[in-house]
Amino acid sequence: MLLAIAPTALAQKPSPKAADVYVDAKGVLRWQGSKQEVALFGVNYTTPFAYSYRAHQKLGINLEKAIDQDVYHLSRLGIDAFRVHVWDVEITDTLGNILQNEHLRLLDYLVQRLKQRRIKIILTPIAYWGNGYPEKDTAQTGFSSIYPKGRAYNNERAVRAQENYLKQFLNHRNQYTGQLNREDPDIIAYEVCNEPHYRQPEAEVSHFVERMVQAMRSTGYQKPIFYNIAESPTVANAILNSPVQGFTFQWYPSALVGGHTLQGNMLPLVSQYPIPYAQDPRFSRKPRMVYEFESADILQPVMYPLMARSFRSAGMQWATQFAYDPLAIAFANTEYQTHYLNLAYTPAKALSLLIAGKVFRDVKRGQPFGAYPQDSVFNNFRVSYRAGLSELNTPEEFYYTSTTTTQPRKPTALRRLAGTGSSPLVTYEGTGAYFLDQLATGVWRLEVMPDAIPVRDPFATTSLRQPVVRIAWNTQPLRLRLPGLGTDFTVRGLNEGNTFQGQATGGTVRLQPGVYVVAARGKNTAAFTAQTQVGAIRLGEFVAPAPTPLPTQVVHTAPTQLPAGRPTILQATVAGADAADSLFLVAQHFYGRTRALPMRRLTLTTAEATVPADLLYPGLLRYWVVVKHNGRATTFPGGFAGSPQDWDYAPREHWEAPIVAAGAALPLFVAAQDQQRVEVGGVNGAGWADYVTSGNGQLALRLLQSPPAPTPIPFADAAAPVAFLRAYFADRLASRATEAGTFRELVIRGRRGAGAGRARLVLTTRDAAAYVAEVEFGEDMQEVRVPLSAFRPGAQLLLPRPYPSFLPLSFQTAGPATLPLAQAEVLQVLLEPAATPAPAANARPFLDLESIYLR
Known part of the structure; x- marks a missing residue:
């Protein structure tokens, strides 16, 4: 019985231990032996190269051991696919000759370790990237250091260097496995280059792609060659007509580098992945893969499974997240600030990737699904x-x-x-x-x-x-x-x-x-x-980071408002406090009465206290958290010795929250305070955002319309909004939840200028239903009142704008006939395009917003 059960107990239904792939007559990628469809799901991972390599060295981390640890975690998460764009700039010279250096050796080592865990590989030999991000580029030796993306495909010297490099890379013999890259059965395909930037004429692109494919085939390489079709849509025909055997895509549904954690229901952004070339026979008869995807700036563990489902509906047979954070540097998330995924440091999100892999292998290729519902339940x-x-x-x-x-x-x-x-x-x-x-x-x-x-x-x-x-x-x-x-x-x-x-x-x-x-x-x-x-x-393998060697910390964000006359629970996250330590919330009504309130330890890392109603009369609540360890008090924020109740406690740091009477206005957006918690910007290159000061000296968000593009922007909708504000406010409304039914209007202080178009307001609920109202602003800064009764069911804009740009711009789902304010969580303000050109040649239509309140 032991022998029968044990071999499959930890298995994730792995792909064949050693099997090549082929593309059948219908354009489906299949395993040579079983003839079954390929469906592989995993990650990108970059430790042998660039910043990750340097960061490990800076911290004194053994790189081989780091790779061993990370590959174990990938295996534990059921990963069976690995992809990376090789930093050619670090392993070649300017002529495309491969350099036998540490970066190449570590890539060989990584490939060996992945093979041992039965993880299949697709490599992209040409990255075109510098090796600096997030730092400056350093010690670059390769052709990509002198030929940028925009010139690499139509400069003869650059093309020859890439031909030379591709031949040498495919003929490189892995010093750990002894296999040539082009013959390794676990390297099942290649994508030629990473996110190329092309422009017209298409003939130059066609010529380049043909030469790259010919260079690879000249080595005797016979497996599939994939090519990116999503990055340069203006020359898509050149890629569709090329001799490549498959096409690659990426998906960043919440854009990139938002600068803070995105809040609210983002699932509409991943409800579907429609491909504009889906009906083109040049496309439909070839396999497709997702080389990179991520729910950037989102920690919610719900995005990956729906992304995997959408990929399979779109016919994808490979999908790899970008990028799994190496364990040794995941504590700081410095490799790619907008991405964050690691089993130890983001456990729930990592398990959602495990589940997404199951989705990807379970859902049939091309299987249709309905639009995202309130709670999405499908298959298992x-x-x-x-x-x-x-x-x-x-x-x-x-x-x-x-x-x-x-x-x-x-x-x-x-x-x-x-x-x-x-x-x-x-x-x-x-x-x-x-x-x-x-x-x-x-x-x-x-x-x-x-x-x-x-x-x-x-x-x-x-x-x-x-x-x-x-x-x-x-x-x-x-x-x-x-x-x-x-x-x-x-x-x-x-x-x-x-x-x-x-x-x-x-x-x-x-x-x-x-x-x-x-x-x-x-x-x-x-x-x-x-x-x-x-x-x-x-069975005995275990990889986990050591305890963080830092003193006790208390993490808390003060609420925007507290309701007067009702007890309120305040919660905090506690790190580094022992189970025997005691915690107190010291609460003070400004210079009024002060109370020390014992905090309840919900878990070892969370605590809460109830502030009584007699402290919560209209005014300002100031408060601190005191941690007592072995009789010694440490006060937060700040981590200062002593207690605020000591006569000589000098630090001025504290948390505070206004205490408001029933009927007070609730701020949804205040330009002077909320820059770090809202999303702003343009839509498909049609606009941008800035902060300015208005005539009364107050800070205002300015949404602007861009000048007309010199050439058409692919997939752009001329009638779409040009710029936006997205403000999450569910946490603010929660503190006034009992009054949600008493609010009657939105009060917006703003103005528009230079012939700007109308503004559209959208309120979305936690179930993704949207309610829309139009608003007119004058040229002078003024308060504009919009009754909540004016909001009607409609569509929300998918914000931040998903990439690639061919993805849907809006989403609509059914909800109650009238706005359920208690369930609302996000406000969108959308600047529509100007009906006529700006009155002055150098003027840009704009909308200024100082504040938006519920009243």
């Missing part, structure tokens, strides 16, 4: 924005990204479970991910990751000197209710240094992070050792 999956939850539930597997009450479909048949939070089978207060894999009847492998505690916005400016997530190795109770396990199961540590041996009481055991064999009482588990190989991993 559930995605819920309201619950912040992605979920997979089959008889054998149960995965979830947040606490869930869903009952497993068939508990007695369950073989694999993974989650964060709690479920009917697992109760756990920690914030890290955990995995349970059945090894035999009544015997399971349990892997518990340490707590990940967010302490800064990971999408704001980052630095290796500034952690955005802290790691804590807390010992916490874990309760299991697995069929056949019983309530007095035994637990034995497996990973290196883990000597724990114990027995559960009432189904509960207290554990540190690590790997354990969990068995029903009386089961003999001697056969399961740390070296036992199961699937692609050894």
